[in-house]
Amino acid sequence: MSRSTDTDTRREEISSTSSPFVDLGVRPPLAKALHVAFPNVKGPTRIQADLIPAVLTGKDVILQDDTGVGKSFGLMLALLNKTRLHFKNAETGQLNLKPSVTSLLLVPHRDLAFQFLHWIQRIVNASSDRPPPLEDVVQVLVRDGKKHLTEGLPLLRETPPHILIGTPASVLDLCREDPHALRLEELSSVVLDDVDFMVETASLEGHTPAKRKARKNIELHPGPARSILTNIYGERRQWSAPGNPDEDAFHTPQLVACSATLRRHLKYYFFNETGLFNKDTVKVRGSVMGFAPANIKEMEDVALRQRISHHVVVASPEGIKNASAAVERVETKEDDPEPRAEEREQGNAAEELMTPLDDAQMERERKFSMLPSPFNQDALEAVAMAFALDVPSVALLTIPSDSSVHRAVYDLRALGVNAHGMNLSGEDQGKSHLLHGGAGNYKATPTLLIATPATVRGIDLPELSHVFILGVRPLQERATASLDTYIHVAGRVGRFMRSGKVVSVVTDEQEAEWVGTMLKRLGVEATRLGYFK
Numbered sequence: 001m002s003r004s005t006d007t008d009t010r011r012e013e014i015s016s017t018s019s020p021f022v023d024l025g026v027r028p029p030l031a032k033a034l035h036v037a038f039p040n041v042k043g044p045t046r047i048q049a050d051l052i053p054a055v056l057t058g059k060d061v062i063l064q065d066d067t068g069v070g071k072s073f074g075l076m077l078a079l080l081n082k083t084r085l086h087f088k089n090a091e092t093g094q095l096n097l098k099p100s101v102t103s104l105l106l107v108p109h110r111d112l113a114f115q116f117l118h119w120i121q122r123i124v125n126a127s128s129d130r131p132p133p134l135e136d137v138v139q140v141l142v143r144d145g146k147k148h149l150t151e152g153l154p155l156l157r158e159t160p161p162h163i164l165i166g167t168p169a170s171v172l173d174l175c176r177e178d179p180h181a182l183r184l185e186e187l188s189s190v191v192l193d194d195v196d197f198m199v200e201t202a203s204l205e206g207h208t209p210a211k212r213k214a215r216k217n218i219e220l221h222p223g224p225a226r227s228i229l230t231n232i233y234g235e236r237r238q239w240s241a242p243g244n245p246d247e248d249a250f251h252t253p254q255l256v257a258c259s260a261t262l263r264r265h266l267k268y269y270f271f272n273e274t275g276l277f278n279k280d281t282v283k284v285r286g287s288v289m290g291f292a293p294a295n296i297k298e299m300e301d302v303a304l305r306q307r308i309s310h311h312v313v314v315a316s317p318e319g320i321k322n323a324s325a326a327v328e329r330v331e332t333k334e335d336d337p338e339p340r341a342e343e344r345e346q347g348n349a350a351e352e353l354m355t356p357l358d359d360a361q362m363e364r365e366r367k368f369s370m371l372p373s374p375f376n377q378d379a380l381e382a383v384a385m386a387f388a389l390d391v392p393s394v395a396l397l398t399i400p401s402d403s404s405v406h407r408a409v410y411d412l413r414a415l416g417v418n419a420h421g422m423n424l425s426g427e428d429q430g431k432s433h434l435l436h437g438g439a440g441n442y443k444a445t446p447t448l449l450i451a452t453p454a455t456v457r458g459i460d461l462p463e464l465s466h467v468f469i470l471g472v473r474p475l476q477e478r479a480t481a482s483l484d485t486y487i488h489v490a491g492r493v494g495r496f497m498r499s500g501k502v503v504s505v506v507t508d509e510q511e512a513e514w515v516g517t518m519l520k521r522l523g524v525e526a527t528r529l530g531y532f533k
């Protein structure tokens with residue numbers, strides 16, 4: 001007789017109760033596996049209650065809501081719930097016995113692909129005592145040397161998964177290598193999470209030479225996501241023209257696009273310029289692009305923006321201090337006590353607070369020790385100090401996209417920080433923090449994960465309490481893009497009732513002022529950190 005486990009008991013308990021997800025159209029076995037895998041997910045968030053049924057209708061969906069409200073998680077559930085697709089045999093016209101890829105989920109970077117993979121893996125493992133092989137359900141295709149072609153492509157041909165998750169560049173590589181492997185136009189759905197980062201568009205306003213050049217540039221170099229979309233949907237406008245007798249015979253996959261930031265020019269591209277979206281597209285929209293709540297009653301699942309505090313710290317040879325415009329913080333009873341140094345003062349030597357590096361990283365360390373650092377050392381010291389005083393478990397540091405993550409890791413480790421480049425397929429680099437239960441886990445060695453703004457979009461690390469941002473200044477020329485970047489980077493904290501701090505580290509008051517202006521546009525102001533002057 002087999003021993004019963006906690007998971008078995010939980011599955012039995014759940015089988016006798018109905019799930020609010022079932023009311024949205026989620027099949028009971030999936031709802032049951034969801035509750036076993038994610039016991040904290042008791043019911044849908046407000047946006048999921050709209051989004052899941054919308055995706056399940058099969059119509060096109062455009063979705064916009066704040067960061068951290070469950071958009072990606074809801075998309076994953078809807079895609080898992082879809083009926084498995086079988087392509088028709090091109091010669092006989094009969095449905096193939098072997099199932100095909102049902103949905104293609106395009107994401108802007110590899111770590112988001114791995115995050116989805118981990119979520120799905122957890123649900124698959126909870127689905128039964130003998131779960132199906134993971135590769136039947138989901139596969140990830142990211143550029144990793146040529147591995148996506150030498151290993152990913154043969155696996156995809158042999159075992160087409162229900163959901164294929166990939167970056168646009170890797171999917172385009174695959175389609176060029178073997179145009180028949182994926183049969184893009186026959187898929188059931190194509191989903192773009194964080195679409196604005198994958199499909200580049202330029203502002204429609206203004207006819208300055210710089211703006212004209214930006215628009216021309218996009219035309220000449222459309223980028224992989226645009227190429228894939230044109231490939232699949234390029235003829236849609238022509239076929240869906242009113243009065244076209246063949247309109248119904250023309251199948252294209254459902255198109256779903258989602259982000260917290262959807263600017264007007266992107267919508268124009270989708271609806272007016274290209275006609276990629278169908279005319280009966282469902283628009284799912286929550287609160288949009290700001291940190292100030294529009295309506296307090298609606299804040300229940302809108303990531304509780306008040307719980308993110310924003311800080312601007314000026315680091316210079318004269319010392320580290322709060323920006324002069326920063327205001328005193330008004331304490332609320334939910335606020336975390338600060339600083340947290342006492343939780344960290346367990347008598348640990350600095351070395352014990354470091355998790356080891358792998359061989360490649362060690363080799364890099366040796367090289368870096370011979371070269372001067374490109375980073376402002378005052379700024380790094382400010383990060384190191386705030387990390388030591390205030391971070392209980394995990395923090396994130398974003399550095400400008402043209403800087404070296406490896407070098408930042410090296411420099412911060414030299415300052416005693418347990419720093420790692422973020423890589424959600426590696427344990428110390430983030431994977432182990434992906435599925436943890438959230439705040440309160442102070443036992444693990446505190447870790448600072450380092451990444452560029454582009455590679456943190458959509459990432460959800462439940463224990464994350466702090467985001468440090470270095471190098472806001474280079475983004476100045478493109479104010480709207482900078483604002484969107486800030487929204488996505490800052491949105492890694494303050495998710496699902498958790499609090500969090502966003503600390504922009506700048507090197508002079510002028511830069512601090514610029515950040516202050518940007519915060520004003522978001523409806524918030526910088527508050528002082530108690531442990532800096």
Ligand SMILES: Nc1ncnc2c1ncn2[C@@H]1O[C@H](COP(=O)(O)OP(=O)(O)OP(=O)(O)O)[C@@H](O)[C@H]1O
Nearest residue numbers: 041043044045067068069070071072073260458460
């Ligand atoms: N219904 C739910 N109940 C409780 N927690 C949930 C629910 N749905 C999602 N979550 C959790 O909320 C977190 C954020 O979800 P998700 O990443 O989907 O947000 P998002 O809106 O896509 O954010 P972003 O715009 O930053 O990508 C995840 O940790 C997820 O496990």
